[in-house]
Every structure is written in C-alpha cells, then in structure tokens.
Amino acid sequence: MKYMIMMFGGLGDTMQTRTPEWITGMQQLMMKLDTELKEAGEVVAGHGLVDPSQAKTVRFHNGAPVATDGPFAEVKESLAGYWIVEASEERAIEIASQVVAYTEYPMEVRRIMHGDEAPQL
Amino acid sequence: MAAGAVNTDHRIGDLLRQLAPQVLGTLVRRHGQFDACEDAVQEALLAAALQWPAEGAPDRPRSWLLTVAGRSLVDGWRADSARRRRETVVALDPADHPPAAGPSGADRHDTDRDDTLVLLFLCCHPALSPPSQLALTLRAVGGLTTAQIAAAFLVPETTIAKRISRAKQRIRSAGARFELPTEPERTERLGVVLHVLYLVFNEGYTTSSGPALQRTDLTAEAIRLTRLLDRLLPGEAEVAGLLALMLLTDARRSARTDADGRIVPLAEQRRQQWDAAAIAEGRAILTRTLGTGPVGPYQLQAAIAALHDEAPTAEETDWPQILALYDVLSHAAPGPLVTLSRAVALAMVHGPTAGLALLGTLDTDDRMDHTHRLEAVRAHLLERAGDIAAARDSYLRAAKMTANLPEQRYLALRAAKLHHPAPPPHADPVG
Numbered sequence: 447m448k449y450m451i452m453m454f455g456g457l458g459d460t461m462q463t464r465t466p467e468w469i470t471g472m473q474q475l476m477m478k479l480d481t482e483l484k485e486a487g488e489v490v491a492g493h494g495l496v497d498p499s500q501a502k503t504v505r506f507h508n509g510a511p512v513a514t515d516g517p518f519a520e521v522k523e524s525l526a527g528y529w530i531v532e533a534s535e536e537r538a539i540e541i542a543s544q545v546v547a548y549t550e551y552p553m554e555v556r557r558i559m560h561g562d563e564a565p566q567l
Numbered sequence: 568m569a570a571g572a573v574n575t576d577h578r579i580g581d582l583l584r585q586l587a588p589q590v591l592g593t594l595v596r597r598h599g600q601f602d603a604c605e606d607a608v609q610e611a612l613l614a615a616a617l618q619w620p621a622e623g624a625p626d627r628p629r630s631w632l633l634t635v636a637g638r639s640l641v642d643g644w645r646a647d648s649a650r651r652r653r654e655t656v657v658a659l660d661p662a663d664h665p666p667a668a669g670p671s672g673a674d675r676h677d678t679d680r681d682d683t684l685v686l687l688f689l690c691c692h693p694a695l696s697p698p699s700q701l702a703l704t705l706r707a708v709g710g711l712t713t714a715q716i717a718a719a720f721l722v723p724e725t726t727i728a729k730r731i732s733r734a735k736q737r738i739r740s741a742g743a744r745f746e747l748p749t750e751p752e753r754t755e756r757l758g759v760v761l762h763v764l765y766l767v768f769n770e771g772y773t774t775s776s777g778p779a780l781q782r783t784d785l786t787a788e789a790i791r792l793t794r795l796l797d798r799l800l801p802g803e804a805e806v807a808g809l810l811a812l813m814l815l816t817d818a819r820r821s822a823r824t825d826a827d828g829r830i831v832p833l834a835e836q837r838r839q840q841w842d843a844a845a846i847a848e849g850r851a852i853l854t855r856t857l858g859t860g861p862v863g864p865y866q867l868q869a870a871i872a873a874l875h876d877e878a879p880t881a882e883e884t885d886w887p888q889i890l891a892l893y894d895v896l897s898h899a900a901p902g903p904l905v906t907l908s909r910a911v912a913l914a915m916v917h918g919p920t921a922g923l924a925l926l927g928t929l930d931t932d933d934r935m936d937h938t939h940r941l942e943a944v945r946a947h948l949l950e951r952a953g954d955i956a957a958a959r960d961s962y963l964r965a966a967k968m969t970a971n972l973p974e975q976r977y978l979a980l981r982a983a984k985l986h987h988p989a990p991p992p993h994a995d996p997v998g
Contacts, residue, residue, distance in 0.1 A: 456967075466983040473976050477828060494975075497967035 449538035498524035587710030592682020602735035611636035808866030814849035815872035939968035
C-alpha cells in the first residue's frame with residue numbers, strides 16, 4: 447500500500463519564532479529521515495515545495511480561469527512537502543510521528559488510490 | 568575478488584565510452600542515417616556492457632562493437648524495410664561523403680578524431696533545445712546509456728529516450744550533414760558546443776538534489792568531453808579556457824558541503840580539502856592559453872576561479888585583481904549574473920555600500936525575477952554593512968524564492984542566526 451505523508455506551512459513563519467539551533471535540529475532530522483527512508487527503499491517519491499509565497503492560484507473568475515499570486519490556502523495550511531511511501535498505515539503513521547515529535551505541528555497521512563497505474567513489470 | 572571486479576567494470580566502461588563515438592562515426596560514414604546508427608551503437612554498447620565483464624573484453628573491441636552494431640542496424644532495416652522504402656528523404660546521405668579510411672594506421676586515427684568532432688557539432692545542432700543537446704551529446708559522444716543519463720538528470724528513463732529520439736528526428740528534418748561546418752558557422756557552432764558542455768558541468772555542480780554520486784558523474788563527464796575537445800582543437804583558446812574553468816571550479820567540490828550535506832560558502836571552506844592536482848592542472852592550462860588568442864568569457868572566468876584557488880585563506884584573496892577581471896568580463900559578456908558577481912568583488916574592494924549600489928541596478932532587471940541570487944547576495948552585503956534587520960529580511964526573501972533545498976536550508980539558517988529570539992513559551996512551530 448502507498449501512503450502520502452504531507453507537511454504543511456511556510457518558511458518565513460517558521461523562522462519568526464525559532465532559534466537557529468531549533469532550525470538546525472529540524473533540518474538534520476529531515477535530512478536523516480529522508481536518507482534513511484530512501485536507503486530502505488520505503489520512499490516511492492518525495493519532494494519539498496518552494497515556499498507558498500511563490501505560489502500562483504488559478505481561479506475561475508467571471509467565466510474564465512485567472513491566475514493570481516499566492517497560495518489557495520492559508521500559508522500554514524499550504525502544502526510544504528510530501529513523501530509517498532510504500533508501507534502499512536501503521537508504518538506511515540510511525541514515520542510522520544518522528545517529525546511531529548520534533549516540530550509539534552500536524553502532518554497528514556492519506557492512502558493513495560490505485561487502479562490507474564500502468565502495469566507493473 | 569570484489570575490488571578487482573569493480574576495477575574491471577570501470578576499465579570496460581572507460582573503454583566503451585572512448586570507443587562509442589569512433590564506432591558511431593565509422594557506421595555513419597559507411598551507412599549514413601545518423602539516427603539509426605546511433606540506436607545500433609547504443610545496442611552494441613549495452614550488449615558489450617553485459618557480455619564483456621563476464622567473458623572479458625575481446626581482443627579487438629572496436630571491431631566487435633562495429634560488427635554487433637552493424638548487425639543490429641541491418642536487423643532494424645529488415646524489420647521496417649517497408650517503411651524505410653517509402654521514405655524518400657534520407658538525411659546524412661553516405662553518397663555525399665568519402666568512404667571511410669582504412670582500418671589501420673594514422674588515417675584511421677585522424678578519421679576517429681574528426682568523427683568525434685563532427686558528432687559533437689551534430690549533437691549540439693542549433694535546431695535542438697538545450698535539454699535535447701545535452702542528452703544526445705551524453706549518449707552519442709559520451710557513450711552513456713539512456714538509463715545512466717536519466718539517473719544523472721533525475722528524470723524517468725522514458726523521458727530521456729523520448730528526448731533523444733525527438734532530437735534525432737529534428738536533426739534529420741533540419742537536413743544536417745555528417746561533416747564539420749565551415750567558417751563562419753563553425754565558430755558559432757563551437758560556441759554552442761562549449762555552452763552545452765558548460766551546462767552539463769553546471770547540472771552536476773550546482774544542483775545538489777539527489778544522490779551526490781550521480782551528479783558527480785555529470786561533472787566528470789563534462790570534464791572528460793571538454794578534455795577530448797581540447798585535444799581535438801588544440802588551438803582554440805576558449806576550449807582550453809572552459810576546461811581550465813571546470814577543473815578550477817570542480818577542485819573545490821568536496822569542500823562545498825559539510826558532512827551533513829549542508830552548503831559551506833567559499834569564504835568558510837576548508838581550503839586544504841581542495842584538489843591541489845586539479846588546481847595545478849587548471850592553472851597550467853590557463854597559463855599556456857592566456858594571450859594565445861582573443862580572451863573570451865571562459866578564460867576570464869577561469870582566471871577568476873584561479874585567483875580564488877590560489878589564495879591560501881579567504882582574507883588573502885586578491886579582490887582588486889578579481890574586480891579588474893569582472894570589469895573586463897562585464898564588457899566581453901555582459902549579463903545580470905556577471906553584474907551580480909562584480910557587485911561582490913566591488914564590495915570586497917570598495918566596501919559593501921558600493922556593492923549594494925551596483926546591485927540596485929538589477930532591481931528592475933526582469934531576468935532576475937525568478938532567481939533568489941540577487942536577494943542572497945544583497946543579504947550578504949547588508950550583513951557586512953551591519954544592517955542586520957535588512958539583511959535578515961533579504962535572507963528570508965531569498966530562502967522563500969529558491970527551489971534548491973540545500974540553498975534554502977543555508978539561507979534560512981543565515982536568517983535565523985541574525986535573530987536570536989528566546990523560544991516562545993507557547994510553541995506554535997510552523998504556523
């Protein structure tokens with residue numbers, strides 16, 4: 447089974463309240479976890495996203511799609527990055543818990559739907 | 568023994584990549600049809616990569632590859648001969664070209680030399696987009712497999728395969744011939760070849776996402792191909808300049824990140840970690856090249872890199888000399904990124920305020936809209952000027968703009984270091 451583990455939030459807002467030591471600790475944790483998951487082959491895909499302040503939102507406005515600056519959601523609810531892991535739900539929750547234990551900020555774990563994949567070799 | 572096997576694999580890999588453009592050149596001379604020949608050589612390389620490590624390389628590896636590739640070419644023709652018969656346009660018609668030289672002696676050597684050069688020019692054909700030029704050059708001249716190229720660029724193999732086949736179609740429809748372009752086109756095309764090699768190098772050097780080893784392969788391949796080009800065109804000062812630039816830059820590679828993969832800026836790098844042999848070679852190339860021809864942008868950038876490499880400590884860097892070179896470079900090859908680097912040199916010689924004033928001229932430059940570099944440099948100069956609040960804002964703006972994760976981490980940390988709030992009693996970590 448595949449699960450998407452999602453992180454939220456924006457960089458600028460994290461920086462306002464955090465010490466360099468805390469940020470260093472978080473960066474180390476994320477790099478270590480990312481390396482471990484990749485080396486174990488548990489990660490199918492994973493990317494960080496550029497800060498939400500750089501986002502464009504395309505809305506249907508006056509009968510046509512219009513692009514505006516900024517994210518759709520509030521910055522703290524905006525997607526910051528994700529992993530897709532090949533794992534049980536229990537394991538996916540356990541991975542997310544390792545991050546949440548440090549950041550104290552929620553992460554979301556969602557199962558990926560299947561049925562539309564290309565045939566696997 | 569495992570180590571021996573790895574060495575053998577490496578030797579075979581090196582041999583295959585050295586022979587790849589020679590075999591392809593011979594085939595195209597014999598049969599025309601660059602695109603079909605290129606596929607055939609790729610199949611022969613794959614077959615060799617499977618067979619040779621187990622059975623040992625054949626006594627005449629070049630003939631082996633030619634035979635296997637030739638067979639694969641004929642098989643391909645048989646398979647779709649009906650389709651091919653309907654095609655009236657055949658790019659690279661062999662009838663237009665002299666037959667291949669004999670199989671031995673100096674003639675063959677010269678032909679191989681020319682073939683490799685012609686292939687480089689063909690793969691860097693101006694009708695192709697830069698990503699296609701890169702992929703095709705690495706496969707047809709570099710002898711890399713589609714899978715290796717895909718791994719190096721962190722994209723799916725099918726993407727690279729499509730890019731290469733589209734590139735070959737475009738070469739065909741552009742009516743390109745298997746011959747060296749003549750002047751003045753040759754000089755212009757050489758510029759494209761150098762730019763493609765420069766892009767391959769940068770792809771490996773500046774993007775630090777993904778497994779480091781694969782990226783290093785790209786810089787190594789760029790250096791190998793530029794070295795080859797330098798041997799083929801010994802009189803071209805800019806080719807030598809590019810080779811020197813790559814060596815002098817790549818020499819600092821292992822000091823650019825710490826054990827955790829974090830960026831270490833030039834001024835804070837452990838200089839004893841720099842590759843002394845690469846620096847010596849780059850300097851030697853530069854010394855014998857400067858003054859032999861017109862001094863172009865690659866030689867100037869190499870000369871700047873050499874000045875950084877020669878300084879025993881960051882404080883001893885010869886900034887006045889570097890600034891003088893940037894002055895020349897900003898006339899020879901003006902552009903916003905040159906202005907950006909020149910602002911740093913200006914700040915080091917005349918103080919941060921002078922540098923910041925020059926940066927101000929870039930604020931209205933559209934070409935800087937999508938890069939974080941302007942803000943990153945501004946942040947450093949503001950910090951040097953003692954304007955801590957503005958520096959912090961600039962670091963944060965740069966961090967928000969960058970799409971490179973290690974750079975984002977570096978910039979975010981620099982911002983945080985300029986601001987040491989006590990942790991708030993009630994933590995709300997991300998929001």
